[in-house]
Amino acid sequence: MPLSEQEQRLLEEMERSLYHNDADFVASVGVSRLRPNYRSIAVGVLLAVLGIVALIAGVALQLLWLGIVGFVVMFTGVLLALSPGKSMKGMKGMPSSGSSGRGPAQGRTDQGFMNRLNERWDRRQDGQ
Known part of the structure; x- marks a missing residue:
């Protein structure tokens, strides 16, 4: 169903x-394309598997310290494997929005819902 003129x-x-x-x-959001870092994924999976083995060995041998070390190694491996990859385009060249882009809409007495939310967010970020 197409949008009405008002909705458009x-x-x-x-x-x-x-x-x-x-x-x-x-x-x-529009430009950031992340390339997966296969080396960190492989090392993270390897650490996670080693951590699981150490955790199971700690439980089987009733060695608490080995189970804790295994859990920490496993957790570190998962975090390393899930860490974001490298950006294909640098963000240094992106324009930054200054304070001139924020504020009430000029020439309008009734503000839209999104404008009110944006103003509330800006005030919250500024600490007001």
């Missing part, structure tokens, strides 16, 4: 507001 205008207004107020967020 509202959607376009929300998109403009998002691009205007949250340029950093749009740039980071």
Whole structure:
């Protein structure tokens, strides 16, 4: 079912507001393509397997310290395997949104729902 004209205008207004107020967020979500780091995944899986083996050995031999060490090694391996990869494009060239992009919409007396939420978020971030 196609959108009505009012819904299309509202959607376009929300998109403009998002691009205007949250340029950093749009740039980071739209451009960030992560390449998996296969070396860290392989090392993480290996550490997780070794940790599980040490954990099971600690339980079987009733050695508490070996079970704890195995759990820590397993947990570290999982964190290493799930760590984010390298970004294909650097974020240094991305434009940053300054304070000029934030604030009430000019020329409008009734603000939209998203504008009110954005203002509340900005005030919360500024500590007001």
